[in-house]
Amino acid sequence: MKVVYTDSLVIGGGLAGLRVAIASKKRGMETIVLSLIPAKRSHSAAAQGGMQASLGASIKGEGDNEDVHFGDTVKGSDWGCDQDVARMFVNTAPKAIRELATWGVPWSRIRPGDREVVVNAEKVTITEKEEAEGLITARDFGGTKKWRTCFTADGTGHTMLYAMDNKAIELDIPVHERKEVISLIHEGDQCYGAVVRDLVTGELIAYVAKATTIATGGYGRIYAVSTNAVICEGMGAAIALETGKAPLGNMEAVQFHPTAIVPVGILTTEGCRGDGGVLRDIDGYRFMPDYEPDKKELASRDVVSRRMTEHMRKGKGVPSPYGDHLWLDITILGKAHIEKNLREVKEICEYFLGIDPVTDWIPVRPTQHYSMGGVRTKPNGESPGLKGLFSVGEGACWDMHGFNRLGGNSVAETAVSGMIVGEYVADHCEQTDISIPTSLVKGFLNREQKNIDTLFARESGENVYELRDAMQTIMMDKVGIFRDGAHLQEAVDELKALLKRCDNIVVRDKAPSSNPELVNALRVPRMIKLALTVACGALARTESRGAHSREDYPERNDRDWLKRTLSYWKNENDELPTLEYEDLDIMKMEMPPGFRGYGNDNTIHHPDTERRLAEVEQITASMPNADRHEIQEALLKYDLPEKLKGKNERVGVGYK
Amino acid sequence: MSDKIQIQANGNGPGRKLKFNILRYNPQLAGDKPRMVTYEVEEAAGMTIFIALNEIREKQEPSLQFDFVCRAGICGSCGMVINGRPDLACRTLTAKFPSGEITLLPLPAFELIGDLSVNTGKFMRAMSERIGSWIHSSDADNRDLTILEERMDPDLADEIYELDRCVECGCCISACGTKRMRDEFLGAVGFMHVARFHMDSRDHRSDDDWYEVIGDDDGVFGCMTLLGCEDNCPKDLPHQTQIAFLRRSMVKVA
Numbered sequence A: 001m002k003v004v005y006t007d008s009l010v011i012g013g014g015l016a017g018l019r020v021a022i023a024s025k026k027r028g029m030e031t032i033v034l035s036l037i038p039a040k041r042s043h044s045a046a047a048q049g050g051m052q053a054s055l056g057a058s059i060k061g062e063g064d065n066e067d068v069h070f071g072d073t074v075k076g077s078d079w080g081c082d083q084d085v086a087r088m089f090v091n092t093a094p095k096a097i098r099e100l101a102t103w104g105v106p107w108s109r110i111r112p113g114d115r116e117v118v119v120n121a122e123k124v125t126i127t128e129k130e131e132a133e134g135l136i137t138a139r140d141f142g143g144t145k146k147w148r149t150c151f152t153a154d155g156t157g158h159t160m161l162y163a164m165d166n167k168a169i170e171l172d173i174p175v176h177e178r179k180e181v182i183s184l185i186h187e188g189d190q191c192y193g194a195v196v197r198d199l200v201t202g203e204l205i206a207y208v209a210k211a212t213t214i215a216t217g218g219y220g221r222i223y224a225v226s227t228n229a230v231i232c233e234g235m236g237a238a239i240a241l242e243t244g245k246a247p248l249g250n251m252e253a254v255q256f257h258p259t260a261i262v263p264v265g266i267l268t269t270e271g272c273r274g275d276g277g278v279l280r281d282i283d284g285y286r287f288m289p290d291y292e293p294d295k296k297e298l299a300s301r302d303v304v305s306r307r308m309t310e311h312m313r314k315g316k317g318v319p320s321p322y323g324d325h326l327w328l329d330i331t332i333l334g335k336a337h338i339e340k341n342l343r344e345v346k347e348i349c350e351y352f353l354g355i356d357p358v359t360d361w362i363p364v365r366p367t368q369h370y371s372m373g374g375v376r377t378k379p380n381g382e383s384p385g386l387k388g389l390f391s392v393g394e395g396a397c398w399d400m401h402g403f404n405r406l407g408g409n410s411v412a413e414t415a416v417s418g419m420i421v422g423e424y425v426a427d428h429c430e431q432t433d434i435s436i437p438t439s440l441v442k443g444f445l446n447r448e449q450k451n452i453d454t455l456f457a458r459e460s461g462e463n464v465y466e467l468r469d470a471m472q473t474i475m476m477d478k479v480g481i482f483r484d485g486a487h488l489q490e491a492v493d494e495l496k497a498l499l500k501r502c503d504n505i506v507v508r509d510k511a512p513s514s515n516p517e518l519v520n521a522l523r524v525p526r527m528i529k530l531a532l533t534v535a536c537g538a539l540a541r542t543e544s545r546g547a548h549s550r551e552d553y554p555e556r557n558d559r560d561w562l563k564r565t566l567s568y569w570k571n572e573n574d575e576l577p578t579l580e581y582e583d584l585d586i587m588k589m590e591m592p593p594g595f596r597g598y599g600n601d602n603t604i605h606h607p608d609t610e611r612r613l614a615e616v617e618q619i620t621a622s623m624p625n626a627d628r629h630e631i632q633e634a635l636l637k638y639d640l641p642e643k644l645k646g647k648n649e650r651v652g653v654g655y656k
Numbered sequence B: 001m002s003d004k005i006q007i008q009a010n011g012n013g014p015g016r017k018l019k020f021n022i023l024r025y026n027p028q029l030a031g032d033k034p035r036m037v038t039y040e041v042e043e044a045a046g047m048t049i050f051i052a053l054n055e056i057r058e059k060q061e062p063s064l065q066f067d068f069v070c071r072a073g074i075c076g077s078c079g080m081v082i083n084g085r086p087d088l089a090c091r092t093l094t095a096k097f098p099s100g101e102i103t104l105l106p107l108p109a110f111e112l113i114g115d116l117s118v119n120t121g122k123f124m125r126a127m128s129e130r131i132g133s134w135i136h137s138s139d140a141d142n143r144d145l146t147i148l149e150e151r152m153d154p155d156l157a158d159e160i161y162e163l164d165r166c167v168e169c170g171c172c173i174s175a176c177g178t179k180r181m182r183d184e185f186l187g188a189v190g191f192m193h194v195a196r197f198h199m200d201s202r203d204h205r206s207d208d209d210w211y212e213v214i215g216d217d218d219g220v221f222g223c224m225t226l227l228g229c230e231d232n233c234p235k236d237l238p239h240q241t242q243i244a245f246l247r248r249s250m251v252k253v254a
Helices: A015-026 A066-076 A083-102 A156-170 A235-241 A301-316 A335-341 A343-353 A410-431 A438-457 A464-478 A485-504 A516-540 A607-621 A628-635 B049-059 B120-131 B154-164 B177-181 B188-199 B207-214 B228-232 B239-253
Strands: A003-011 A031-034 A113-119 A122-128 A179-187 A190-198 A204-214 A254-261 A278-280 A326-329 A362-371 A374-376 A389-391 A563-568 A578-583 B017-024 B035-042 B079-082 B085-088 B101-105 B112-114
Touching (some): A003 A190, A015 A031, A015 A410, A066 A083, A066 A628, A083 A156, A083 A410, A156 A410, A156 B154, A179 A204, A179 A235, A190 A438, A204 A235, A204 A410, A204 A438, A254 A343, A301 A362, A343 A362, A374 A389, A438 A516, A464 A516, A485 A516, A516 A563, A607 A628, B085 B228, B120 B188, B188 B207, B207 B239, B228 B239
Parallel strands (some): A204 A389, B017 B101
Antiparallel strands (some): A113 A122, A254 A362, A326 A362, A563 A578, B079 B085, B079 B101
C-alpha cells in the first residue's frame, strides 16, 4: 500500500489550484499539486481576452470601482450568485492583478495621449490621461459598464498561468504530473485525501492530507462540441458527487460562448467584439442592434448566444455541411491591431480555417464554453458536506457567477478565489489534526482496484467511446441553449439508460500500466452521472435564468426559483441524482433582484424584493454623510482573510 | 507561416485514404520493442492529426498513446515529429500532405513515456529550476497590494509579451543539433525564457548573475547556430535574435 502524506493536497494545476498551493506553501504547509498534465498545459492557458479587475486607470474605465464591478457581476448572474462571495471577489480582484504584476505578467500598459479605437463599428479617438501612464490598461467586454478587462494581447491566460506556475516552482512546490484522482477518501463528515492512479505506471497511490482542494476546472466535455480542452471532463466534481456527501451546485447552469469557430469549436475571444468586431448574418447584415439596441454585440454572453440562435432559426444563418453559422467580422479593426492584440485568434483562423481575419469574416456559432456549476462550497471554499474538502475556480460553485458568468470574470475568479480560499485552506491545516486508520485507506484503495479488475475481467460488452458519444449527443441536442420539458425528460431517460449500460463496459486493452481505454472506462460513467445532474437540474427548474433558458417557462421566477440547486448522488446504486435546494435570502442582498436590461422584463418577483428594496433605500438615506464603503458595509457584511481586507487605490481618486 | 495552407472552411473533404506510419513502443510493457505500424484512416474535411489519432485509438488501436490538451495550438502538449519535422499535431491539417502518407515519431531528446507521448513536463520543470524562471526581486512578495501597481513602459510590456509567448512544446529542443551532442545543453526554450527575464525591468538579476546561468558551453556559448529552433518554432519566436543578443551580452561580461 503506497501512501503519501501531506498537509495541503491540491487536485489540479491550473491557475486556481496553483494559487491555493502557493498560499498554503507560503504559510509553511507541506503542499502537493496533482495534475493530469504538466501544470503549464492546463486549460487556464486558453483564456484569451483578459481578467476583470476594477483598476479604473484607462479613460474608458474612469469611475470604475468595486461597486460597479459588483453590480455588473450580480446582474450578469441574473441574481443567481452569492452576493457576499461576489463582494469578496470584487474587493480582491485588484489585489490579485497587482500581485500577478509583481510575479511577472506583462499586462498591457497605458500610453498617454490619443489613440484610435472602434466603438459601435465606428472609429473614435480617445485620450488617455498623462497621470495614468504605465499603469495597467483594460479593454471592453460584454455585460460591463466600464472597460475593465485587463489583458496581455489575447494570450492573457497563458501569461498568467506561466507567472503562477513559475511562482510555484520558485517556492519548490512539487507537481505530481500524470496522476489522476479517481476517488476521495472520506468517512463520516470528513475528507482525508484521495486515491490516485498513475497514468504512466498504472499504480494506485493514496494521498492523505489535512485539506484536499478540488481545482479541476469545468465539465464542458459532456457536450459534443465545446471550446474546452479535452481534459475538462469534470472529474473533480464527479468524485465529490460520488462521496454522497458533498453536493454540487447549479449544475444546470452551463454557458454557451457566442463565437467559437465552426466546425471544431475552438474559441475566438470576446475581445474580438470588445475591441469593436460585429456579428453578421447570411446577408452580411449586422443583426444584433435589432435585438439589443443598447449593448448590441456586447450584451451578456447568454443573451448574445440566444439572439444568434434565434436569428439562425429565422433562416438567417449561413448554411454549411456542419449546420448553420453566422459571421464574426473583425476586419474593421485593421491589420496592425489584429496582429498585435488578437494574434492567437489570427493564428487559429489561419491554421484551422485557412482564412485571414484581417480580410475575411470568421464562421462562428454559440458553443458550450463554461460551467457555472461545480462543487458547492461555503464562502471560505469548503464543502458544506465534507470537512477538509475545498474547491476553487471553475470546478467549484463558490458562486460568484450564478446563472451566467461575465467574460473576464473567469480567470479573475481563478486567481482571486485561489488567493482567498488558499488562506482559509492554510488556516484549516494550521488548526486541524486528523487521525486516520490505515484500514480506511486500504478500503478505498481496494475498492478502486476491484473496480479496475472487474473491467479487465470482462471479455465482451459496451464500447466506452460509443457510450461517451451518445451522452455528448444527448447533451447537445436536448440540454443546450434553449431547453424545454419534453426534451429534457427524454435526455434524463436516455442518460439513465446509458448509465445502466456502463455496468457492462469492456476494456479491450488489458495493459495494467498506461491504458487510455481504461482511463476512459473509469471516466465515462462519472461523466454520465454529471450529465444527469445537469439534465435533472434543468428539468426541475421551471423558469429561465441566465444561461438556463426554458422555452416552456420563459420568465425568470424569483418567487419560486430564487434558489440554488444542490445535487447529491446519495447511494452508489442510485440511478438518478437527488436534488435539494438552498434559498437565496433577498433580505440579505445588497442588490435586490431587478431587471437585467435585455429584452422584455417578464420577471415574476418575490414578495421580499419590494421589502428589501425599501430597506436598502432607507438604510442608504439614513447615512447622508457616509462614503460608499460605509454604505456598502451597512448593506452587506462579508468576511475576508485579514491580509486581503484593505481598500484599493486608484489613480486620480486614491482610496475613495 | 510559410507553409500556411488554404482549406475550404466548410467544404467537403476529399475522402482519400490516409496512411499513418506511427512509432509504437511502450517501455512499461516487459519485452515490448520499438516498431513502425501503419494505420489507414479516411480523410474528412478539415481533418487534423488530432482528429485522425483519436479516430485510430477509438476504432482501431485502443492502446495508442499521445498527448493533446487544448487541441487549439495554445498549450504545447502535442509536439511530435510529423514527416520529419517537429510541430504541433493538433493544428496540423492532413490536407497539408499531398501524398496522403504521414509518419509520426515522438519528439527526440525527451524521455519517452510511450508511442507518441514524451515527458516534456519533467524536462521543462528542470529547465525552469536551472535558470530560475521567475521574477527575482525583493519586491515580488513584499509589495503592498492595495497601492497602485508599479508603472511599466508600455513598449517594454509589449516586448516582454512577445518573448513570453513560448508554450514549452519542446519542438526547438528536438530540432537542436547541439542538444544531440551535449546532453546538458540548455536549448532554445531556456534561452528564450532567459531573454524574457533579462529584458524584464522587474527582475533584478545582472549580466554577472546571468553569466553564472548561461555563460558556458552548456549555455549560450555551446550553440552551434544551426537554428533548427528558429526554423521549427510553432510560435515563430525570434530565437536567432535572442540567442545572438544573449551571446553578445555574455561576451561583455566575460
